[in-house]
Structure formats: structure tokens, C-alpha cells
Amino acid sequence: AQSVTQLDSHVSVSEGTPVLLRCNYSSSYSPSLFWYVQHPNKGLQLLLKYTSAATLVKGINGFEAEFKKSETSFHLTKPSAHMSDAAEYFCVVRDNSGYSTLTFGKGTMLLVSP
């Protein structure tokens, strides 16, 4: 079985300050992990993915995430928030066995103030 816990339902930052969105996962097998972003009334867009290569993963728009097996975490960070980053972010796990289906967290809403 696999599951994802996003530790914050909402995160508020000021423009230009760092962003940290926290995610813990549970997986019976060696997992793949993803972060997706969803802007209002838009589809899901892949930010980055971890597929058992480098543990520090760089994605689009300056985001990155670090896979920490000992802590079962995959937190998403960005050094400096931009107003356009305001959206909902989903941490997703896929255990690489069986059906290889994606399991989504409940999401973290990122609010960016000027």
C-alpha cells in the first residue's frame, strides 16, 4: 500500500521569500515521487519527479525537491516566491510494482502576497 501526507493545507509567503511545502510518503516498495501544480481552472502540470536517480531533483520554474529515504520525505522548495506561484500543489507517490498507479496527497494551497 502507498500513501502521501501533505503536512500543510495552506502555506502563505511573501513575494521574494523562500517556499517550503512538506510531504511525507509511505510505500511498500521503492517509490517514485512527483510534485504537480494546479492553477485555478487549469489542468495538472508536472513540476518534477524522483525516479531513483539523484536524490536532489530540479524541476521547472525554479522548484526543487529532495528525496530523503530515512525521513520518508519529499519536500518541495523554491528560494524566492513569485506571485505566479500561487496555486495548489500535490505530492504524489507511485510504488513501482503492481499497477504503478499514482496516489495523490490532499494538496497544499500556496498563497503569495506582494
Place this chain on the structure above:
Amino acid sequence: EAGVAQSPRYKIIEKRQSVAFWCNPISGHATLYWYQQILGQGPKLLIQFQNNGVVDDSQLPKDRFSAERLKGVDSTLKIQPAKLEDSAVYLCASSPTRGSYGYTFGSGTRLTVV
């Protein structure tokens, strides 16, 4: 490359009515997924197809939901009869194969049941 197409974009129906959603995946993608995203939650997998066969439908409420993927291309998801709690966004996604990382999501169909 064209994305995953879904229609209709929005649908409002009364409870106990029936409704159908359509999805056209990316050309050549063998795997197709239907997700249900209730407001404030992450998407939840309803059914996964590999070509025209069902791989996983363990979370599909089969008393009212049905889905098919004739000829291994387009797919239709049906709800009959609808309940108030079926109000959600229904997302379709596709990937080249079951184990690949190239998931592409459609923009979804927003269903409101009144």
C-alpha cells in the same frame, strides 16, 4: 503534440439523472486513467485501462459508475444514477505505458449534481 482532450468542460444535472464524460488520450498512449477530484481533495483513481482492458477498478463504485475504452483509444465514463456526492472534477490522464513516467492530464470535466 495535442494534449488529453475531455468533454464536456462543465455539466450540471439533477440527482438520479445519468451523465457521461468523454476522453481522448494522447495518440499512442496505451494507458488511460480516470480520476475523481472532490473539492479540497487530491485526485483519486477510479479506473485504469491498459489498451482496451481494465487493469484496476478497485475504487470505482460499480453500482453507479461504469467506464469503457473501446478499441483502446477513446474512453467514456458514465454515472447512473448520479448522487449529490458525485459533484467533482473528473480528470482523464494517459501515459505511454503502465510503467512510464510521462503522465499527461486533461483539463477535466466539472460535474455539479443538484
